[in-house]
Amino acid sequence: MTSDRATSANRRNAQASTGPRTASGKQRASQNARSHGLSARHDVANDAEVVRLAEAIIGEHRSDPEIAGAALALAEAQVMLTRVLSLKARLIREEVEVAPISSCPDGQLATPPSATLLKRLEHLDRYERRAFSRRKSAGRRFLNLASNRGGSLCRESEDRLP
Template structure:
């Protein structure tokens, strides 16, 4: 049970906790919930839908009788998300290093080599890497569900 003294202390703390005070902090906080870039809802134009259908048909053909069209479309959409994230990561690596390193990325020294490429690019690369891992996990989970029969 909260005592009167604790309630008073909580109220005093709450009065001091009013969010960011600087203009830069307020600007950054105003964008906290905004979804953008790869995490934004993908636009389903005719080109993307056609690519999903083509990939779904290829998935069905490679696994006859094991997967239906709806499941294949879900996997295809997830695969396109992975492909897009890899393309963005490649572009960021090109910006950071001048070229995509042809080696194990775990061995790459994470420091900007190109003039002008700096912490912002590195931060973006970390965010894309996190999105890529999540996209790959989602795709892999869909495949496992479809193959186990739980998705039917």
């Protein structure tokens, strides 16, 4: 149980951390998630890349709406993962173009990556972990549904799921 002293300290700290107070600060904070677009809601039905991948995943189970939904979830997770990894690769590429990273003969980096790059890559880890997790869950759900409904599934693709 939390002591009265800790509760009052928590309340005092909460008063100090109320977020932005000025109109410009609120406006800037409202745009935080737009820097990369990974947290934005996507209209899956209108995302051609997701639909194309889902069609490829569904295969012979096209007539089963539950399997089609699982395939769509799997495709969405895969596309999101691809977007995160592409963004990370682009950030690294841009860093190298600005200040080429060279290595010493002993394999150590002579020019370490910038703190800004490392911070941005660390920030993207959350999206990458979420995408990997969703892909893993969606893949298992799809494989479970498809194998329970019969039909052929490639054992090789089942083995690739982490």
